[in-house]
Amino acid sequence: MHVCLFDIDGTLLNTGGAGALAMERAVGELTDGSDRPLDIPYAGRTDRAIVADIFRHYELDFGDAALRNFLGRYVEHLDEMLGQSPGLVLPGVERLLAHLHQREDVILGLLTGNFIEGARLKLRHYHLDAYFDFALGGFGDTHADRDEVARVAFNTLKAHRHPEQIDLRRLWVIGDTPADVKCGRAIGAKVVAVATGVYSSDQLAEHAPDYLAEDFEAVDELLELWPAIG
Ligand SMILES: [Mg+2]
Structure with missing residues (x-):
């Protein structure tokens, strides 16, 4: 085979930016609109690595429970963003x-x-x-x-x-x-x-x-x- x-x-x-936008929205909910600009690479990386970077950047605790919670929010935003993005x-x-x-x-x-x-x-x-x-x-x-x-x-x-x-x-x-x-x-x-x-x-x-x-x-x-x- x-x-x-x-x-x-x-x-x-x-996805025309839908993935990154959904990440940003989910992050925004965690950080209450912190003005610390976030600039991390996405291409070729795993979502787990990206989210770990985000949590580190905002000095949030990263663990399985936090990841699950973030993931739930991300998926909801992604569903919405996919419908709005020119992918x-x-x-x-x-x-x-x-x-x-x-x-x-x-x-x-x-x-x-x-x-x-x-x-x-x-x-x-x-x-x-x-x-x-x-x-x-x-x-x-x-x-x-x-x-x-x-x-x-x-x-x-x-x-x-x-x-x-x-x-x-x-x-x-x-x-x-x-x-x-x-x-x-x-x-x-x-x-x-x-x-x-x-x-x-x-x-x-x-x-x-x-x-x-x-x-x-x-x-x-x-x-x-x-x-x-x-
Ligand atoms: Mg790729």
């Missing part, structure tokens, strides 16, 4: 997923820094949720370090499929940042990097992905990476 683990933001879709599904993504989804020799999963509920909302909003089994993959709830999220994703594959179906030569991570390349390497996967996020193809090339695409418009070319098995 080929296994394709997809990142979400900048790879499958762009889009990135070029070629629908064709690519539709093709891979109907194949018997391809397993589709997620490897994302998003909290699982955030991932679900984003994919549902853009009608991409039906392509993925949410039990297969790694999400930003449990680990701040994306490499650890990749290990969780790998473990879910082994738990939900016959381990002999998982062949490292056919395990792919697909994402838009150097962190996606790095976490793919952490589990011995091959990596497709796509320049539809904040990183240019020149910047991504420095991290030596196995395949580099400007976007997924050339679906047929991409599909050569995953030839029919059997």
Whole structure:
């Protein structure tokens, strides 16, 4: 089996700022409109790491209860913001997923820094949720370090499929940042990097992905990476 683990933001879709806005609103409720400006990077990072930075910035106590509470507020804002933001599904993504989804020799999963509920909302909003089994993959709830999220994703594959179906030569991570390349390497996967996020193809090339695409418009070319098995 080929296994394709997809990142979400900048790879499958762009929420048009809805994710960051929802974070900011949830933070605003915690801090009562503190005027300490917040400037933290998002791309390629896990939501858990982002929220930990936010809590540190405002000197708030960070623990599982605080995270759960924050997450509840974030998800509510995200639901609302998605409906108001000019986001889009990135070029070629629908064709690519539709093709891979109907194949018997391809397993589709997620490897994302998003909290699982955030991932679900984003994919549902853009009608991409039906392509993925949410039990297969790694999400930003449990680990701040994306490499650890990749290990969780790998473990879910082994738990939900016959381990002999998982062949490292056919395990792919697909994402838009150097962190996606790095976490793919952490589990011995091959990596497709796509320049539809904040990183240019020149910047991504420095991290030596196995395949580099400007976007997924050339679906047929991409599909050569995953030839029919059997
Ligand atoms: Mg991304």
